[in-house]
Amino acid sequence: MSGRPRIVLAKPGLDGHDRGLKVVAMALRDAGAEVIYLGLRVPVADIVAAAVAEDAALIGISVLSGAHLPLAGQLLTAMRAAGLEVPVAVGGTIPPRDADALRQLGVAGVFAVGTPLPGVVEGVLKLAGAEAAAR
Amino acid sequence: MIARHDAGAQRAGRPPVTTDSGIPVAPLYTAQDVAGGPDALAGRLGRPGEPPFTRGPYESMYRGQLWTMRQFAGYGSPEETNARFHFLLGRGQTALSVAFDLPTQLGYDSDHEMARAEVGRVGVAIDTADDMADLFAGLPLDQVSVNFTINATAPIILATYLAAAERQGVPPDKLTGTLQNDILKEFLARKAYVFPPGPSMRLAADVVEFATGALPRFNPISITGYHAREAGCDAVTELGLTMASAVAYCEELTGRGLAFDSFAPRLSFHFATTLDLFEEVAKLRAARRLWHRIATERFGAANPAAARLRFFSGNSGTTLTAQQPLNNVIRSTVQCLGAVLGGAQSIHVMGYDEAFQIPSEEAVTLSLRTQQIIALETGVTRTADPLAGSFFVEHLTDEMEARAADVLARITGSGGAVRAIEQGLPQRWITEAAYRTELEVATGQRPKVGVNTYTDGGDDPQVEAFELDPGIAERQITRTRQRMAARDGAACARTLSGLRQDANEGHNVMPALVEAARAGATVGEMAGVFRQAFGEFREPSPW
Numbered sequence: 001m002s003g004r005p006r007i008v009l010a011k012p013g014l015d016g017h018d019r020g021l022k023v024v025a026m027a028l029r030d031a032g033a034e035v036i037y038l039g040l041r042v043p044v045a046d047i048v049a050a051a052v053a054e055d056a057a058l059i060g061i062s063v064l065s066g067a068h069l070p071l072a073g074q075l076l077t078a079m080r081a082a083g084l085e086v087p088v089a090v091g092g093t094i095p096p097r098d099a100d101a102l103r104q105l106g107v108a109g110v111f112a113v114g115t116p117l118p119g120v121v122e123g124v125l126k127l128a129g130a131e132a133a134a135r
Numbered sequence: 136m137i138a139r140h141d142a143g144a145q146r147a148g149r150p151p152v153t154t155d156s157g158i159p160v161a162p163l164y165t166a167q168d169v170a171g172g173p174d175a176l177a178g179r180l181g182r183p184g185e186p187p188f189t190r191g192p193y194e195s196m197y198r199g200q201l202w203t204m205r206q207f208a209g210y211g212s213p214e215e216t217n218a219r220f221h222f223l224l225g226r227g228q229t230a231l232s233v234a235f236d237l238p239t240q241l242g243y244d245s246d247h248e249m250a251r252a253e254v255g256r257v258g259v260a261i262d263t264a265d266d267m268a269d270l271f272a273g274l275p276l277d278q279v280s281v282n283f284t285i286n287a288t289a290p291i292i293l294a295t296y297l298a299a300a301e302r303q304g305v306p307p308d309k310l311t312g313t314l315q316n317d318i319l320k321e322f323l324a325r326k327a328y329v330f331p332p333g334p335s336m337r338l339a340a341d342v343v344e345f346a347t348g349a350l351p352r353f354n355p356i357s358i359t360g361y362h363a364r365e366a367g368c369d370a371v372t373e374l375g376l377t378m379a380s381a382v383a384y385c386e387e388l389t390g391r392g393l394a395f396d397s398f399a400p401r402l403s404f405h406f407a408t409t410l411d412l413f414e415e416v417a418k419l420r421a422a423r424r425l426w427h428r429i430a431t432e433r434f435g436a437a438n439p440a441a442a443r444l445r446f447f448s449g450n451s452g453t454t455l456t457a458q459q460p461l462n463n464v465i466r467s468t469v470q471c472l473g474a475v476l477g478g479a480q481s482i483h484v485m486g487y488d489e490a491f492q493i494p495s496e497e498a499v500t501l502s503l504r505t506q507q508i509i510a511l512e513t514g515v516t517r518t519a520d521p522l523a524g525s526f527f528v529e530h531l532t533d534e535m536e537a538r539a540a541d542v543l544a545r546i547t548g549s550g551g552a553v554r555a556i557e558q559g560l561p562q563r564w565i566t567e568a569a570y571r572t573e574l575e576v577a578t579g580q581r582p583k584v585g586v587n588t589y590t591d592g593g594d595d596p597q598v599e600a601f602e603l604d605p606g607i608a609e610r611q612i613t614r615t616r617q618r619m620a621a622r623d624g625a626a627c628a629r630t631l632s633g634l635r636q637d638a639n640e641g642h643n644v645m646p647a648l649v650e651a652a653r654a655g656a657t658v659g660e661m662a663g664v665f666r667q668a669f670g671e672f673r674e675p676s677p678w
Contacts, residue, residue: 014237014253016326019366019453019569026570039674040326041249065237066492066603070252095491113490114457116586117577 003032005128008056010038010047012075015065020091020113024060027121033128044071044078052084058128063092064113069101076106087127091120150580154414156369158534164526170533176524179424179533183519185439187427189420189532190520191478192443197516201229202474203481204506205282205447209234209258210493211607213269216259220274222496228503230312232282232483233270234258235292240327242288242662246612254608257493258284262615262659264298264652277305281312282357282447282481287329289316290342291661293355294648301653313354313403313447316342319380320359322556322672324366324565329662332553334669338644340387345645347398356384357447359405363561365453367569370418371535373407375542376552376561378425382543383552385434395434399441408474409451410466416522417531418539419477422446425536429543447481448474452489459585463487468505475515476522482506492601559675615657622655630654631664638668 009025011018018040029035036054038047051059059079063071072090079085087108094102094112102110109127111120152160161168169176181187184194193199206223208231209216220231235258238250244262245254254260261267271281276299285292293314297307318335321328328335339356346355360377364370381402388398406422408415423444430442450470455463467484474482484502486494494502510516522528549555556562575581582588630651637647644665651661 014241014243014249015257016321018326019566022566023570023573026566027573037676039676043249065253066256067252074252093491112457114586117573 004034005057005125005132006034006036006054007058007060007124007128008036008038008047008051008054009060009062010042010050011040011063012042012044012047012061012071013063013065013067014041015063015067016040017064018062020064021060021062023117024062024091024120024124027117028124031121031125033125044075047075048078048082048084051079051086052082056086057131058087058089058108058124060089060091060124063090066093068092068094069098069105072102072107073105087131089124089127091115154370154531155409155411156371156414156535156538158371158414158531158538164530166526168526168530170530176529180523186431186442188423188443190523192423192445192480194519196478196519197475197510198519201510201516202479202506203230203280204228204503204510205230205232205280205481205483206499206502207232207234207282207284207449207483208499209236211255211259211604212611213259213261213266214272215255215604215607217270217272217274219496219499220270223499223503224274224279226500226503227507230280230282230481231274233284235283235285236260237327239292239658240285240288242291242329242658242666244657244659245608245615247659251608254611256603260607260611261292261295262611262657263618263655264295265618265655266615267292267295267299268302271299271303275305276300276303277309281310283312283314286315286318286321286325287327287335288658288662289314289318290338290644290648291652291658293342294645294652294661295658297649298652307349307353308351310350311352313357314342314346315359315405316356317359317380317405319383319552319556320362320376322674323376323380323561324362326674328672330665330669331672332557334665335672336383336387336553337641338665339384340391341643341645343384343388343398343401344391344393345643346401347393351401354401354403357403357405358384361405361407361449363565364407364409365451366565367567367572368565369568370407370409370411370414371538372542372561372564372568374418374422374425374535374539375546377404377406377422378429378539378543379546379552379555381426382429382433382547386551389434395430395436396438396441399430399434399436400438400443403480404444404446406446406448407451408448408470408477408479409454410469410473412469412473412476413522413528413531414535415470415473416477417528417535419446419448419474419479420520420528420532421536421539423478424532425539445480447483448477448479449483450474450485452485455485455487455490456583456586457490458590460487460490462585463490464501464505467502468509471505471509472513472515475509478520488601493603495601557675562674618655619657627651627654627656631656631660634661635664635668638664 360373486498
């Protein structure tokens with residue numbers, strides 16, 4: 001596989017706040033990743049299908065409506081059903097108390113609002129790189 | 136790591152000093168910087184309440200009437216939001232502003248599979264006119280002005296509101312308030328669109344046309360640049376895009392044969408007010424002057440009220456930080472002051488905790504107190520347009536008007552707002568600007584206290600937790616199903632088929648929507664008719 005990690009990014013649920021995820025997508029692209037951005041209101045089944053088809057090393061979702069726990073849960077359930085094991089990163093308006101809950105669900109990286117952009121890029125690439133190296 | 140702007144470094148050829156929008160700023164302004172001298176300036180300003188309205192839409196401004204203090208609120212069920220409305224009015228808020236949850240904004244009932252995770256989260260869940268009646272229980276709608284942040288489903292929500300008002304015995308001509316109903320900015324930035332741009336424009340225009348006859352005291356649209364700004368663009372682009380949208384709506388309406396002077400007096404506008412204080416004041420003054428020019432030159436406005444821009448200012452959420460959240464109180468105070476100095480008719484101040492959650496009661500009270508302190512203790516309301524004649528502010532106002540007119544010309548040159556949006560052109564401007572801004576914060580070029588300077592070692596943010604009741608979705612679904620079971624199903628179905636016919640045949644959909652809302656049709660059912668008739672929009676790739 002090439003040295004460029006492939007990363008699938010999407011917004012599940014109904015939230016339209018896409019400024020953050022688009023900025024992260026551009027920063028990851030400029031940092032050398034291959035970014036597949038699926039857009040808004042993407043059903044979790046479509047996210048999983050895209051990650052399988054693209055052989056993604058990581059799935060990143062962003063939720064700013066407060067629905068991060070149920071949506072991350074739905075995504076992880078759909079991944080298990082499909083036998084897909086790649087790290088999931090979640091960004092958005094995530095209160096500190098929910099970050100632990102997301103990790104307990106099986107989310108590998110939590111990037112709440114306020115995380116500096118270089119920190120998001122470094123964290124996501126580290127998770128994706130570890131995944132690519134393990135293959 | 137960064138921090139101090141070194142005047143010496145700037146003289147030595149470091150980055151030029153500019154406003155946030157990139158307008159160069161000199162160390163000093165004098166009378167020479169005001170184009171054309173005092174007489175020409177007097178012509179560009181006029182008097183408050185007189186064309187070109189640069190100094191304000193009304194003669195007495197805040198001496199005659201303070202701005203409306205209108206905190207955006209809504210979460211959970213209609214009862215919970217009703218309780219917060221009573222709470223806010225009890226603390227001196229002077230009007231209401233409803234936040235709807237995403238299923239309501241996108242035309243899904245609470246039991247739809249796409250809705251379940253989002254019910255009641257970012258606003259109140261409304262499925263039926265019964266819900267709307269519950270939302271305003273104990274709030275006489277002939278006395279309280281209500282703003283609705285609703286767009287793709289604006290005609291539907293207006294219909295449920297009219298049905299709820301009818302039950303209170305309040306006729307439509309007594310209703311005051313504003314329906315956001317600006318679908319173009321949903322495609323541009325806010326992203327709660329449903330139908331493609333063409334049918335969406337038709338629905339927005341149906342509302343304005345209907346209201347022009349039936350709702351003489353109500354603003355049927357609020358044309359906004361706020362969301363484009365929040366999504367990343369600068370103040371110049373914000374103003375230019377707002378005017379491009381306004382032109383598109385007015386062309387749609389005059390294209391139906393409506394006289395500009397008949398509907399334009401009820402158009403309202405919505406701008407952000409962020410932290411670059413003088414640039415923001417200049418933008419708001421320039422907005423009034425530019426709209427007067429467009430209304431008179433492009434649309435031949437003869438009625439002065441048709442060229443008079445009135446606006447609501449929402450303070451900026453994206454200027455606020457998760458780090459050191461109490462700093463946001465200070466940022467919001469400056470932004471509220473900017474809106475007042477710019478002559479706003481209505482203001483919302485952000486809660487300091489909004490980086491994390493729906494504002495707590497403490498945070499929303501503080502936002503309201505911010506407005507009250509500026510209104511009652513600072514004296515800034517004593518005279519109209521107090522910054523007029525400042526060499527710097529007048530120079531910036533001229534620059535802002537000229538540069539925003541250039542943005543409008545670029546949109547016009549690409550075929551107008553609808554065509555430009557279909558091509559994704561302004562969306563790309565916004566996304567690229569957002570990325571540039573974030574890089575400037577990351578490198579420290581753009582100082583952000585608590586984020587890239589004066590970080591105090593990066594304390595964990597602490598805010599009071601707002602907990603949403605986890606049982607809300609189930610209760611809302613149960614109630615809606617009970618109401619659907621109790622209605623006259625055949626009568627309701629007849630109203631929906633009437634709506635389908637009007638949608639397909641190009642009639643104004645408002646009368647049929649009001650019939651359907653009265654008969655107990657749900658928001659999801661009414662939006663479902665439009666989904667079938669118009670299809671749904673998918674955004675073009677952002678790059």
